[in-house]
Structures are given as structure tokens and as C-alpha cells.
Amino acid sequence: MFKDFHALLKHPILFLSLIVILFLPVIYSAVFIFSMWDPYGQTKDLPIAIVNNDTGAKIQDKEENLGERVIKKLKKNDDFKWEFVNSKDAVKGIEKGQYFAVIEFPKDFSKSASTMLNPHPKQMEMHVKTNPGYSYSGQSIGDKSIQAVRDNISLSLREIYLKKIFGSLKDMRGQSETLSDNLKKMQQADVKLANGSQQVDKGLAQTQAAVPPLQNNPAFSQLILGSNQVTNGLNELASNTDKITKAIDKSLKQTDSLSFDEANAIAISDPVHTVAHNVTEVKNYGQSFAPYVLSLSLYVGAVAFVTIYPVDKRVGDSRSAANWWLNKLGLMLTHGLLQGILLSVFTQYVIDIEIANRGYFTLTLVVWSIAAVLIVSCLVAAFGNIGKFLAIILLILQLGSSEGTFPIQLTNHFFQSIHPFSPMTYVIKALRESIFDFEGSVPINEAIMIIGAIGLAFGLLLYFAYLGRLNIKNIRLNTRDLD
Structure with missing residues (x-):
């Protein structure tokens, strides 16, 4: 049963390679989570250009310049990096990606506002430019700045007219x-x-x-x-x-x-004040995205494992499939266990993600880590290099169907249909419930049992994969003897 462990000690380069691979999920998770740790908390560094061409107008017997009024308020607002420029610089900046949105108040901005109680009121126009091709996510966040300015203007106008009325x-x-x-x-x-x-x-x-x-x-x-x-x-x-x-x-x-x-x-x-009561509390974007990244990183680690270690090759003279299976299984379980524990410790104490239920969190990572290694190893043991290709295909399907980023209802019908059959679906659900302490559509203990059952099924299939390889080899040997 320990032949594969003994063989590793005789091949230090292979042994060191497997040690390094243990850290691959950690590195993968750290890079992704830290890169998106808190983008919405950093919008104060997102440059938004403001152009004021408003010439002002008399509104209800009082001279007003709504463009200047808005700018005064924005100078006290640090939600975004407001930059007050002219039209020429704004256009040049948005094209080069210097600004993620340009908000321009035209000359007749206040004049249009002065007609609100006239028989023929003119709707105000606020000119907006964005460049989603440069950064769609940046533009999406920049849209919030546009809405903030629009709300500010609407509030100012309502105050002016309602005070008069x-x-x-x-x-x-x-x-x-x-x-x-x-x-x-x-x-x-x-x-x-x-x-x-x-x-x-x-x-x-x-x-x-x-x-x-x-x-x-x-x-x-x-x-x-x-x-x-x-x-x-x-x-x-x-x-x-x-x-x-x-x-x-x-x-x-x-x-x-x-x-x-x-x-x-x-x-x-401004009559409505929203009082929000969240079922769960999310500290930042990195914490909310962690379940998806962690589950993905362990699968990537499993693919790396079969790329480095020859799971489809026998060590020594293993004449029985059971012997072959037990030798490989011991190493696979050990690798999966260590990989899951290492990622759990790193996530909790280095990345420092706040986790409500640390026990379930670690258990989920360990069970999925072992299951992922068994899934990929089974495919490679059964189909060789084609199995590696199938493992990548399975990964791609899980990326779209596991509800890691957007709600599954927003994806197309194909991914919705395979969603219940994706292993990562249950991994992500279990990790979310352990991190944020709530019971979702699939309770965490049931999700872990499903993941474990998938791992067990592929572990048993792995035995038949080795059995099939031995039978094929014996057939070839018998054929040579007949020749």
C-alpha cells in the first residue's frame, strides 16, 4: 500500500514537485482574492470627470447655477475621485482610460430647470460619456457616480421648487x-x-x-x-x-x-429613508468571492497533481488491481487532505477572511480537495491524456454552472440545466454557508455529504479504471503468446 510513498523518496525531484503543488491552490486563491479584495471600497480612487458649462438662470426669482451647486457638493464628497475639467480634456481622458465616466452640464442646464412650472416645461439634459470597452467593470462602478450626481440634482431641484410652493x-x-x-x-x-x-x-x-x-x-x-x-x-x-x-x-x-x-x-x-436589514453580513468583495475561488483553486490543484504524478502508471510489480488502487489511493488521499488543510489555514490566518463556522469550512475544503483529486485521477487513469482533457472540460462546465459569480437564474438554459449536477455547486453552497452562517437551499451538512458521495463514487470508479487497464494489458500479453 505504501509503494508509491517509498518510490517518492527515491525520486526527490518528483517529491519536491508534489510539495510545491500543495501550495498551488494557496497561491491561486491569494492572487485572485487579494486582487479583488475590496474594489467597491476603493471607488474614492476611481477618476470621474465633471464638466460644467452651465451659464445659470433665474429660478423662482433667484439666480441659480445648478452646475456650480452640484460641484460644491461633490467637492465635499469622497465616494469617487472627482476631477473638474473642461470638455476637451474630458473627451481625451475618457478615450485614453484616464477617466471612467464623464459628466457634463450643458449651457442651458439651469435654464431648462427654470421651466419646470411653465406651461411647456423643458426636461434637463445631463451629458454622460463612458468607455466600457476599456474597462466594463470600471464603467459599471462609474455608473454609480452618474446616478449619485443625478440624484443630487433632483434633490436640489425639488428643494428649490417645493420651498417656493x-x-x-x-x-x-x-x-x-x-x-x-x-x-x-x-x-x-x-x-x-x-x-x-x-x-x-x-x-x-x-x-x-x-x-x-x-x-x-x-x-x-x-x-x-x-x-x-x-x-x-x-x-x-x-x-x-x-x-x-x-x-x-x-x-x-x-x-x-x-x-x-x-x-x-x-x-x-427626499421623503424615503431606506432602513436595510441584511440576513448576512459581507465585509468586502473578497470575502463574498472566496467560495468560488477556493473551490476552483482546489480543482486546479488536482489537475496539477495528475500532471506531475503518474496516476496511470504502476509502481513495482502490482499484479492486482486492488493493490494498484490501494497504493495510488493512499497517496491521493494524503495529497487531498494536506492540500485542503493548508488552504483552510492560509485562508483563515493569512488572507484573514472572517469565517462563522471554521469547522464546517475546513471540512468542506478537505472533502472537496480529496474528491477533486479522485475525480481527475479517475479520468486520467481511465483515459490517459484524454482524461486530462476531459478534466479541463469538466472544469469549464463547472465554471459556468456552479453559480460562483452571478445567480444561476441569470445564465442561459444549458448551464441552469446542469447546475444541480455540478460538484462545485455544492462546494460553493457549503463554503458560503460556513463563512456567512446561514442555511441555504441545500443545508451545509447535506452539501458536504453530496461532495463526499461524489468523491467516493469516483474513488470506486478509479479501482475499475485500474482493473480495466490490467485486463487490457493481460489481453495484449496473451495475444503475443499466441503469436
Whole structure:
């Protein structure tokens, strides 16, 4: 069983090569994880060009230059590396990759904003240039700067107009209160006039009755009739004034609970505050990407192992497949075990990724490391160099189907269909659950059992691969004897 170990000691170069290969997953993981450790936390170094050609305009009786207003706010913002340049330098910079986005405010930027309450408002235009061909990921991050500037402008405009509208509403309420007070005084005066007019009516009637010549006088009768009409009109005016006053008072009572101060305008201009509650906490991009990189690095290490070590060759005179299988299996298990432990220790204490469940994390890496070695070794033992090619094909299929980067729902139908059959699918799920402490669609213990079952299956198939090789060799020997 230990013939392969003894053979290694007789070949120091091969032995040292296997020692070096043990560190390959570590090197692979370190390079990838450190290179993408926290890109979103470094956006302060991502240059974004700002060009202000805005000439300003009068907005609600006040001179405003929205371009300058935005620039003042951006100078206090360190989310990105804002660079304030002219149009010529901006175009040259975006083409050469000096800037990842260019945001330009045209001459009529503020003028367009001043038309928002006009019968025919003009939509504001903010000119944006990006160069995704130079760096698509950089451009994608740069898009956030564009959205940030757009939100800043929208917020500023809402504040300007809402302050004006709220100020007008506040003035209107004050004027309505004054009108209500004046109408009440007017209604009181109308009542007094109506009462006085009634007294005049009575006096005229008494005079006509007391003076006989006036009783049949048409002119005097017409005077009495006119006086009565004046009295009725004054009574009606007083009644209508009272109705108008009550209607205004009712409207004012409805707005008593409403406030139209500047603070209210600012609150309505940005009414929603998002309170986020995450199920898990991710420190940085490197931590979130680690499950994919770690699982991939161990498979790459397995491919390197079969490239250096001749898993399809017998050591000594192993006449039985079982003997051949046990000799190779011992070395494969040892290599897989050491490779998994080494990567686990390095990830936890050198890369320093925060891991919620270290036991499950290490167990997942060790089980997958052994399984990956057995998978690749089985393919090579069965098919020789063609097996190495098949191992690479299997790797490529797993890259697209294991949901290591984007959600599987965003990939095409082919990769979605093979997703459940990809070993790395369960490795990545188990590593994510051990790092971030949650139970996903496949619980971590089930995922580890699936990985172990895959490794066990290929370990058994490895025996039949060696058995097949021995049978083929025996057939060839028998054929030579017959010749």
C-alpha cells in the first residue's frame, strides 16, 4: 500500500514537485482574492470627470447655477475621485482610460430647470460619456457616480421648487385668514345696515299712514317699495357673506394640521429613508468571492497533481488491481487532505477572511480537495491524456454552472440545466454557508455529504479504471503468446 510513498523518496525531484503543488491552490486563491479584495471600497480612487458649462438662470426669482451647486457638493464628497475639467480634456481622458465616466452640464442646464412650472416645461439634459470597452467593470462602478450626481440634482431641484410652493401656500393661508376676518366684519356691517334699513321702512310706512296726502302718492309708494328692496338685498348679502365666511373657515380648519415651513419642503423633496436589514453580513468583495475561488483553486490543484504524478502508471510489480488502487489511493488521499488543510489555514490566518463556522469550512475544503483529486485521477487513469482533457472540460462546465459569480437564474438554459449536477455547486453552497452562517437551499451538512458521495463514487470508479487497464494489458500479453 505504501509503494508509491517509498518510490517518492527515491525520486526527490518528483517529491519536491508534489510539495510545491500543495501550495498551488494557496497561491491561486491569494492572487485572485487579494486582487479583488475590496474594489467597491476603493471607488474614492476611481477618476470621474465633471464638466460644467452651465451659464445659470433665474429660478423662482433667484439666480441659480445648478452646475456650480452640484460641484460644491461633490467637492465635499469622497465616494469617487472627482476631477473638474473642461470638455476637451474630458473627451481625451475618457478615450485614453484616464477617466471612467464623464459628466457634463450643458449651457442651458439651469435654464431648462427654470421651466419646470411653465406651461411647456423643458426636461434637463445631463451629458454622460463612458468607455466600457476599456474597462466594463470600471464603467459599471462609474455608473454609480452618474446616478449619485443625478440624484443630487433632483434633490436640489425639488428643494428649490417645493420651498417656493410651500412658501406660496403659507402666504395663501395667511391671506385666507385675513379674508375670513374681513368677511366677518363685513357680515356684521351688513347686519347693521339691514337693521337700519328695516327701521327706515317702518318710518316711511308710519309717515305715509299719518299724512293723508301721501297715502295715494305714487312716488312715495315707490320710495317705500325701493326701501324694502334695499332691506331684502342687505339681508341676502349678510346671509351670503356668512356662508362664504363659514366655507373659508372650514377650509382653514382642514389645513390647521398642515405645516408649510422650509423643513417640510426639504422632507418632502427626499421623503424615503431606506432602513436595510441584511440576513448576512459581507465585509468586502473578497470575502463574498472566496467560495468560488477556493473551490476552483482546489480543482486546479488536482489537475496539477495528475500532471506531475503518474496516476496511470504502476509502481513495482502490482499484479492486482486492488493493490494498484490501494497504493495510488493512499497517496491521493494524503495529497487531498494536506492540500485542503493548508488552504483552510492560509485562508483563515493569512488572507484573514472572517469565517462563522471554521469547522464546517475546513471540512468542506478537505472533502472537496480529496474528491477533486479522485475525480481527475479517475479520468486520467481511465483515459490517459484524454482524461486530462476531459478534466479541463469538466472544469469549464463547472465554471459556468456552479453559480460562483452571478445567480444561476441569470445564465442561459444549458448551464441552469446542469447546475444541480455540478460538484462545485455544492462546494460553493457549503463554503458560503460556513463563512456567512446561514442555511441555504441545500443545508451545509447535506452539501458536504453530496461532495463526499461524489468523491467516493469516483474513488470506486478509479479501482475499475485500474482493473480495466490490467485486463487490457493481460489481453495484449496473451495475444503475443499466441503469436
